[in-house]
Amino acid sequence: MKRLLFILLLTVLAGFVVWPQKPGNYIPGGDALPGNPGIHFGTFSRQGAKLGLDLQGGTQLTLQADMSNVPADQQSSAMQGVINVIQRRVNAYGVAEAEIQTLGQDRVIVQLPGVKDIEEAKKLIGQTAKLEFMEQDPTGQWIPATGQLNGQTIALTGAYLVPGHQQVTFASRAGLPDVAFEFNSDGAQIFGQITQRLIQKPLGIFLDGQQISAPTVQAVLTQSGVITGLSLDAARLLALQLNAGALPVPVSIQGETTVDATLGADSVHKSIVAGELALVVVVAFMLLYYRLPGLAASGALILYSLLALSIFKLIPVTLTLAGIAGFILSVGMAVDANILIFERMKEELRSGKTIAAAIRSGEDRAWPSIRDSNTSTLITCGVLYFFGQQFGATIIMGFALVLAIGVMVSLFSAIVVTRAFLEVLLSQSWAHSARLFGMEIAPNQIGGVVSPRRTAVAGTRG
């Protein structure tokens, strides 16, 4: 009975998590994109189900960083620099919920949900990070700081920094961080001229046109210098940005996917209809073929759907079209453990066992098959997830995650939940009929199977 209470509690919780704002929208013909109230507990907050770009509309860009000119040991910090720069640019562009992730050594995936002007976004993201040194003109405006090099006037930029030589140091004053930077010989010449000119004046350091620091020049500097007066975090970030800005890491767009929001909404709607129908079809099959145990399995299957959807929402798992297809497929596969147990149960009944004993040994006998077959499916999910991550196929990762969660939840629903429901049903005396267990033998032959009823019930309660 405790188990049943626990299951009921779980059902209510799961129902609470996934309950839609407008339940009517889930009926075929309802709105395409049903709203969802979201879950909030203190700092924990989840807003609706998380939909992939193919369902909510938006753009995904795959960017490739050209690492051919970067020493191998500095590639990861260069990559971190690229990510930081893109992050800042995307934030500046004002895209809510943009997602940026690295793939392997030199690739970045940028997801921009709901972005309309893709070309603008691409311009913004695709540029190479640009570091500039500026001085103030008499009116206080920032203008590029220039110097003479081989008879030409040249603006000082991050291109003249020695890649990867910018670092956080604690040399100048005890405990306070500085950022030390180092120019190459051309840069040192220009920097010397500029610092000479700007003694006791501010030198502006700009990244992508944004001022990140404006230290006052204390002395004439050539090859190297330090920027002081920063917090540790700011110093680390600046060193990273100077390295990134200084590194010539051109970023090129290798792939882009754009889905219009209306197309996505249509897919969501179709998936909901298909999912609901799939559930109905599987429940109908289980009821017709397995009868009473089928009824218990159907109840478990509905709890399975609620639980799986709750987990998707709570983690949250980004649902894509392939992911939803994977979930609908898992509805069909979730009853596999039930079928294995019920078939074993029938065998045990045929061999003359009582219903209670048949249920128990059916579960025991079916367990190795259930364990081994589901383990292999989980292995496949793991491999899929790993490779999806390697080549940034978010659809493959989403599919694998959904299937893996489905397999694990289905083990719980098909074994624990079905068993609890079956016990409740068997506490009713009318339930002890072989016909309700889908047995094709004549009643007089199974008299021994069904009786003694009371002991059978007591057995299941143990």
Added chain:
Amino acid sequence: MFDFVRNRRFFYLLSAVLLVPGVISLVLPGGLNPGIDFTSGTIMTIQFEQPVDSNKLRDEFAQLGHSEAIVQQSSGENTFIVRTRPLVQAEPDANGVLGNSERQQIEATLTADLGGLQILGLDQVSPLIAEQIVRYAILAVAAASVCILLYLWWAFNKVTHPLRYGTTAIVALLHDSLIVLGIFSILGRLFPAEIELESTFIVAVLTVIGFSVHDTIVVFDRIRENFTRRAGEPFEDVVNHSLAQTLTRSLNTSLTVILTLIVLMLFGGVTIRTFVLALLVGITTGTYSSIFVASMLLVSWHIGELKWLWPFGRMRLRPARAT
């Protein structure tokens, strides 16, 4: 009881009949009809405000330097799917200012000539990425096979010749993936516009592999169990009994999955139809192969019918009996 084992040669023949045309179609040039995920290119869904003739649209693309464009009327109103080689991204000019991208130029020209339009979807993959996807896909299948082989080897270590179970399960999964690939190769030749393979196809093949092994394990598990219970009986009989006992379960599980797939096929939308079809084919053959390929090969191996596959004569394949 139906004698599965005695009819094994018939099932081998049936598998061959199913495999050979597909494999021939696969090896001939243009074996699979790959989408842009594998070949690189651009695929655009354009919706016009006014009715537009597809030939007119094709001419427009030709004039824009895309004579290779494939223009297809889509299910939506005034909607077309256009496939081209990858469009050129915006390039910075001498001052570092980005110009218009090729997509913007196309959009502008089409709007000027054919009226208002909206690009509902755009997918673009560069050759660099396409090449990597193919490589990772092959690696993924290989890695999944090795992991499953190792797991089965370990799970069946109490039975004599545990490696045979893993190996025949892998042969069955290769059989299933090859049938899916073969059928899609033939379908791709018959319906080049409809059957195009995207990276979701890899997902489908990998799911089929998972399901195929899942199914095979249930059968093998019963063989493992009966191996000890029916000690002394010929291995053929043990397998026959195990197959008869698991047949209803195999059929019913496949049936529930196939029912959900049919629902997805009918109501899930056009975008995932190829994906669902691949699953449908694969899950059907997955059920078939667990009974008629994996288990039959296990028998053939036990009674020494597979000796000719190993011409070195070191492995002694004796008729095995359950011990």
